[in-house]
Amino acid sequence: MPRPSEPTRARIVQAASALFYNEGIRRVSVDEVAAKAGLTKRTLYYHFKSKDDLVAAYLAARDQPNLALFRTWFAEAEGGLSAKVEAIFKNLARSARHPKWKGCGFLRTSAELANMPGHPAIRIGAAHKKKFEDWLRATFAEHGVADPLKLARQILLLLDGSFAVVLLHRDASYMETASEAARTLIETALAKPGRKRG
Amino acid sequence: MPRPSEPTRARIVQAASALFYNEGIRRVSVDEVAAKAGLTKRTLYYHFKSKDDLVAAYLAARDQPNLALFRTWFAEAEGGLSAKVEAIFKNLARSARHPKWKGCGFLRTSAELANMPGHPAIRIGAAHKKKFEDWLRATFAEHGVADPLKLARQILLLLDGSFAVVLLHRDASYMETASEAARTLIETALAKPGRKRG
DNA sequence: TTGTGTATATTCACTGGTTAGTATACATAC
């Protein structure tokens, strides 16, 4: 069945995502991914030129859905700016209590491949975090924050710190601590003079 | 030369540390560690019962020196509480600009071995971070912070967030952003009523 | 409608290399 190429590729990425996220990049062999996708390794190598390519596709597939989720949590939360940001941490805490949760796939991949600085997957991870940071910066700017970039980076640090710490201790309550810290930083930033939102 | 057993073991841990930190746990083979230590794999297995055991020893050896470094940076800094905490971030930023820097070995190991929750190395990493948190908590309590544990965890989140973000973007300036956030959180905590230090 | 060429998609079987861990023997010190 030559024609339906796209579903095959998507199925491989889906299988790779589950395995790479759950077990780690180097722990998972290309054979395992192919088996999980229900095809042979040779077929996988028809769609992806190397394992590194597959790893990059795994993270690329997570980029937009992840960002959309954060934006949804923010948009659907009641209250002011800090309450909306806190909603992200609260929802993340709920996710983190799920037994299959294993931290942030982007950060874990960058940690595992730290010896390969230019790796395509790391570039995709960096771009993903930059997009999140930029969305935060724009949002803060709309809300009249004086230095929106600085605040966006501070929140990002708390967020990624949460991922790391909660993964290490398996204690999601750190996300609520991060949430409180975020509120303090946002309120402090709002107290300083800045442009009002339009 | 049977007698000098301790130097041999220490040499193995030293070789393992350099390789595991620079290349990652699963990337480095036991043969490589043995070769770097200048002995055979069989000798290594005389001193360590498994690779997991060796990984745990790698992190255990980093525990005390790492904590001592943080305490030194804090103690030798001029100024008040927030200035002393900021000194940790500033010194870390300097370390992070070194080309061989590759983040926090404890966090990277926990990320790489996230599929093995009870792994001895992860337990050692968790204990290490708890010790740091506890030292911060005690220090903040001495300085009259009303909720020293909460502030300690907030600072820890910024610190570990810095490790993750700086590793991903290879941009140490995030550590200075974290430093500013830490100052805001500390000043906010100090502004609330609490016991004075003795 | 039927035959045929071609790009697409898939499989089997394989290579060369690596890996954690071990069986066995040997050496040195006390």
Place this chain on the structure above:
DNA sequence: GTATGTATACTAACCAGTGAATATACACAA
């Protein structure tokens, strides 16, 4: 002569990537 420590040589499994062959769908010609 026995504990301790080191080395040689091995196993059995795994792993990223490839060579060669094959199957299907579709375009186009007869």
